[in-house]
Amino acid sequence: MDVIEAMETCSAARYLKPDPVPQELIERVIYAATRASSPGNSQEWDFIVVRSPETKQKIRDLLAPRFRERVGVSAGGRVTNRMIAGATHLAETLHEVPAIIFVCGPVAYPPNAPLEQFVWSALYPAAQNLIVAARALGLGTTFTTFHMFMENELRDLLGIPREVKFGVMIPIGWPQKEFVKVKRKPLAEVIHWEKWRD
Numbered sequence: 001m002d003v004i005e006a007m008e009t010c011s012a013a014r015y016l017k018p019d020p021v022p023q024e025l026i027e028r029v030i031y032a033a034t035r036a037s038s039p040g041n042s043q044e045w046d047f048i049v050v051r052s053p054e055t056k057q058k059i060r061d062l063l064a065p066r067f068r069e070r071v072g073v074s075a076g077g078r079v080t081n082r083m084i085a086g087a088t089h090l091a092e093t094l095h096e097v098p099a100i101i102f103v104c105g106p107v108a109y110p111p112n113a114p115l116e117q118f119v120w121s122a123l124y125p126a127a128q129n130l131i132v133a134a135r136a137l138g139l140g141t142t143f144t145t146f147h148m149f150m151e152n153e154l155r156d157l158l159g160i161p162r163e164v165k166f167g168v169m170i171p172i173g174w175p176q177k178e179f180v181k182v183k184r185k186p187l188a189e190v191i192h193w194e195k196w197r198d
């Protein structure tokens with residue numbers, strides 16, 4: 001699949017089939033993630049893949065009630081009821097998704113004076129590569145920050161040390177619904193040729 005086509009149809013897949021995803025495909029999307037750029041090619045990223053039914057159930061049981069409590073609190077702007085319904089469904093059914101990938105990384109760049117902002121600058125491009133590669137393989141993902149609802153508990157559950165930050169939590173599986181073209185602002189609204197205003 002053409003990479004631009006994969007990007008323009010990489011819609012958030014919040015309804016996933018429980019059917020397993022072969023390990024080689026999980027490794028393939030993580031391979032794509034690790035082709036991303038990072039500051040100084042530091043590559044300070046780690047990927048935790050959770051497939052164990054018990055662990056997924058624990059994560060779901062931590063997330064679902066907290067998400068229910070908070071849903072809509074930070075909503076606004078372009079958030080639609082459909083999005084909220086989808087995110088709620090994903091949170092409630094997290095134990096049924098075949099795998100959850102946590103994109104994490106330590107505050108380690110630059111080595112002589114590490115800054116937290118560099119963690120995000122490595123983890124987000126990697127996560128974006130991952131979701132686009134998944135789309136190209138027909139796999140559905142959603143870029144989520146669900147981990148924010150339960151970070152301390154997740155650290156204990158997954159054995160993630162304090163110095164390692166959570167970037168993105170990505171449920172992955174075969175989509176129940178068709179991918180659709182994503183709706184984004186028109187180019188003319190976001191391109192500034194030469195300077196901010198004419």
Ligand SMILES: Cc1cc2nc3c(=O)[nH]c(=O)nc-3n(C[C@H](O)[C@H](O)[C@H](O)COP(=O)(O)O)c2cc1C
Binds near residue numbers: 010014086
């Ligand atoms: C940093 C970031 C955090 C996000 N967090 C969540 C989330 O916690 N839950 C969720 O369902 N979607 C999450 N999303 C997905 C966006 O809501 C989604 O991409 C957006 O609504 C546009 O939908 P589309 O990509 O299907 O066009 C997140 C996306 C980004 C980039």
